[in-house]
Amino acid sequence: MLSGATIPPSSFYCGRRRHHAHSNSNSNSNSNSIRLFPSPSPSPSPAAATRKLKLYCPPVPSFWDSIRSGFKKDNPTQVIDMPPPTLSEEEEEPPLLPREVVLLQNSLPDGTIEQIIFSSGADVDVYELQTLCDKVGWPRRPLSKVAAALKNSYLVATLHSLKKSPDSEGDGRKELIGMARATSDHAFNATIWDVLVDPNYQGQGLGKALVEQLIRALLQRDIGNITLFADGQVVDFYRNLGFQPDPEGIKGMFWYPRY
């Protein structure tokens, strides 16, 4: 567990505003993952269940089933005099993000087939994520906090590289090469954090894909205030994606710990 008593508040855990850091570090060969990419769990986390949160549960059945089922909404029961929610008469709402989609497929010189897979809503192995953060040169953060942050994020989108030899029969080697997440109150505001792509895979539009899909999912749920805090070297990256710095003078301020 964390030795919280000895850590002064000012060394709070950065990485919140490290977006898509460009790194010159050499790539490591695929580190031994502690566990394989797990199958997704459709139920809300236990912590959330005790707090009356309606965490988004990505539909686990097939993509087409999830289109048909749509996204359930509970009627507010404490409301006085408020009209009941009405379903829109348009088609059923599509799922927020595709569960798993192959973005790219390449044949490597040695005959290995590599797929770049975009996915959402699945568990992220915090050890894999830490390895990835190390590659881009981000400071480490306590794993328990990272795990909690991922579990309670509204959206978590990941990129994996899946390498298969054409002659071998196994599932191949899967490696986390990118991630982005968003927190939200599910209605008005969302903040995008921790956008990162393995330096070996940068420059191919993967970071753009991650962020654009988060924006798409948020806007489809009418969450219109989408914010992020960008390091200086990535401001242009986000500008190209449609973000504006300090629009109409709106800035982010941060709490300063006082002793």
Next chain:
Amino acid sequence: MAIPLFTSTNPSHVNLLHLTHLFRSANFSCHRFPNINTHGDVEAVDPHKLRVALDHSSVLVSVFCKPPKSSERSASLRTLGDLFREALPVTQSNGRLVGFGRAVSDNGLTASIHDVVVLPSLQRQGIGSMIVKRIVRMLIGRGIYDVSALCSCEERLFFEACGFGNDMLGSTTMIYTRGASQSNLSDKGNQNGVVKGAGRMLLLVPPPVVVVEGERP
């Protein structure tokens, strides 16, 4: 302060109807870029969306004060019931909602503060500051030290007084503002140009992810 106040962080003390009335009294919108009519009034908040937002906020702070005594009644007409009621402390059930604030968090690393509102007639008396400090205290108690707040120019002084400042890491705050007009000419792939409204903003929805196959050059 002279006014008896009751501050609660209990989510069940939040009454949706009273909260929408407070927002209207303060001419406050949950949208960052709200529609404003010719009288300068912001659009009313959608109560369904507000309910959802409250349900997914990690911290909710409500401030109540006693409703003002009726000054028209002379002392001789006050009943025993009136005297009894005046002696009771303020609670969420007998008080009036005069201040509110909430925070959204991932309950691990980060949090952001939203919708800090105080009744205009009671502003500039430290109630808003008390709300923000209470929110921060709740978050710190859970080990979250990375607390942000989006501020307009007017709100910046208020948050500075609450102990907030510019980002120590020097990051740039950015908000998604792309509308349909900016990109539909250049992006042939997104001819539909689906937009979503957020207050007075019309935001362009990026196209769905496309499966592409190809050889690495």
